Amino acid sequence: MSSQPLKIVVIGGSAAGPKAAAKARRLDEQASITIIQKEADLSMASCGYPYYVGGVFDDRNQLICTPAGIVRDPNFFEKAKGIEALVQTEALSIDRTARTVTCKHLPSGETRTLQYDKLVIATGATPLRPPVSGLDLDGIHTLHSLGDADSLRKIRDERKVKHAVIVGGGLIGFEVCEALHLAGIRTTVIEKTGSILPFLDPELSKLVENHVRTHDADIITDNGVAAFLGEDGQLRGVKLDNGTELPCELAVVAVGVRPNIALAEAAGLKIGAQGGIEVNASMQTSDPDIYAAGDCVECTSLITGEKVRAPYGDLANLQGRVIGQNLIHEGSATFPGITHTGICKIFDYTVGFTGLSASDAHARGLTDIETATVAGLDIPGYMKGKLLIGKMVADRKSGRVLGFQCIGPGDVSKRVATVATAIRGKLTVEDLANLDLPYAPPYSLALDQVIVSAHVLENKLLGRMQSLSVTEVKQRVDSGADCFIIDTRTPAEFEEQRLGIGEHLIPQGALRGRLDELPQDKDKEIILYCKISLRGYESAAILKGHGWRNVKVMEGGVEAWPYPREK
Structure with missing residues (x-):
């Protein structure tokens, strides 16, 4: 072992990067650890942005502080973590032969070169924008950075905007829709495909669509934005593919993200077929001394074995933790893959999913599947139970559970978490049919929705129910x-x-x-x-x-x- 402290450089200071740095520090007090962060803020709770915009809470610092209320700024990283955090600093290039990273401090223009023994790339992703005219108009936003959240919160507080459109009917689109609704802004969600929330099967997404409409928000499907319309440089409306024009003073584009791979690509690292940085189970890139994690990498589906992109904050943190361990003890930790689990709040509905929908399964050639749709309460009616509607997907031959979707005002999270664990453990319908889950009337029915779904699937697989x-x-x-x-x-x-x-x-x-x-x-x-x-x-x-x-x-x-x- 070298007597010199290990030099670790981390590019990216949002989720995966700080997690990798902090874990490495806990395992090695002597290592030299530096984070390069292009933005002014560090370790941002980006999934909280819609709720800050909507006024659920007002203190911006809650998005960048520890549970103890300490802001995660460079001083915090230096004093509490022993980590140097260079903010407003952009990594310009990686020299793998010299083992250096060249970066520039954006306010001053000063450049410097950092030596590394181990490098972490956590460069995240960039919001996609539709290739249409008018994108340069004032009034068009995304919700990807804390700066974006600040801009939308300012619009919310000023209370001048009356009409908005959300371009994209996915998770972020509907979280923003609710946030703008809370601000009294009449909102229309525009989705180019035939149904919203593409991870749901159509009949469930239609139920969510019905629910959204009851909250004075509109949804347009099978119709994309053809152009943004403006006057004197200011957004005044959108033109749809079918020629319809909708007036609006605000547009939020939420049509997905593109991995930030330019640095990795320029350094000659392998890029996968899905457009993300290729990594192994240890989160190593094609250069064993360079690791990558978060929105910029590809993951492995634990169900299909395919490479996928999964830009979720929880996964970024898990991957960062694995990297932190491997930086100090190489090969000591692995990140095997994902089941693709997610959840979001849409007004007083919750929408959750894990694994494959029936539509996804068919698209991937998994046609020998069985499904069960079950509606019921989360807890007994006498305890004021709320509705859940769930759909479970299983392989007919093996009985293995492949996916689950659940929506409604009831406790969706608990059911999705249960099935996500079942999928990770490769459990079958028969396994779920006799799960020993916690039961008491304040928390569950005697037979939980997950168990009932398994019972219905079992009846169908055994031919007892058509x-x-x-x-x-x-x-x-x-x-x-x-x-x-x-x-x-x-x-x-x-x-x-x-x-x-x-x-x-x-x-x-x-x-x-x-x-x-x-x-x-x-x-x-x-x-x-x-x-x-x-x-x-x-x-x-x-x-x-x-x-x-x-x-x-x-x-x-x-x-x-x-x-x-x-x-």
Whole structure:
């Protein structure tokens, strides 16, 4: 071991970089550690930006301070961490032969060269912008940096903007939509593809779309922005692909990010097929003395084995921790990959996901899958339980759980976290069907939504249940298919809300006495549902017991129906 202290240089001071530096310092008090950060701030809690913009909290320093309330500035890093943090300093080039990084202090223009034994690249990503005219107009923003958050917060506080558009219907787009709504700004979300929130299957994303509309926000899908329209250099509206023009004084572009790989590419490091820096499980680049992490790298999907990009703050921190260990004890830690888990708050709904949706699975050639959509409460009704609608995806042959989506005002996070862990552990539907989860009425139902989803999947895999998604039922209705639809709820429920799809009201409790009202052709397709389709499932069992052979349950019931209703 060299008697000279290890020289570590970290390029990037947002999430992965400071985490790697701090972990290395905990393992080696003698190492020389320097962070190069282009922005003025360090270790920013970027996922908190929308909530600062929306006025959920007002103290900007909460985005850059420790849990003890100490701002993470260069002085903090020097005194508490023993780390030199060079802010407002841009890394210009990497010389792998000389093992140096040349950087420039932006305010003064002064350049300097830093020697390294080990280098960390955590250069993050840059927001994408649509290739259309008018991008230089005042009033067009992104929400990627703390400076962006400051600008939008200033707009919020001034209360002058009345109309805004969000370009992009993903996670960030809807978090910004809510933030602007809190500021009293009428907002329209514009999504170029056919549905919002692309990690959800269409029927669930449609339910979220319905929910957003109830909060005085509009959504336009299947239509992109063709141009930004201005007057005297100021944004005044957007023109859509179909020619429609919408007036607005503010536009926030949230259509994704591009990895910042220029430094790595110029240094001759390998770039992956997905456009991120290529790293191994130890987070080493093609140069074993250079590590990379965060939004600028590619990860491995633990489900498909494919290389993917996953620009999430939690993953950046995990990767940074692995690098910090390997900087001091090479090969001591690995980051095996991701299950692609995420969550966001959209007004009083939560939207969570992990693994593959059914759409994703099919797109990747995984066609032999089974799904189960389950609607229900997170805790008992007498404890004021709130609705959850979840969809679980599993491999038919092995029973392995591949994905889960969950939306609603209930406790989505707990259910998504449970399934994310199950996917990481390669658990099967059978494993989940008998999970020993914590139960008490303030926290859960006796059979949690995750377990019920596994039970439904198990019934389907074993041939005990035939079902249709709400989308498949809608397609049958629209095409005039020859099927007999039964609503098994009570008359009171039917009067309160009904779908109006040609259904026959036959409550479950009355079904055995009204079998003569059903088609006597025992092979005719019969579709049953109720509020969440538990009674629909039980009624299907009754009909099968009386000889009907083509009986199907509409999964999720009335609660999962995202289309217009009669009442």
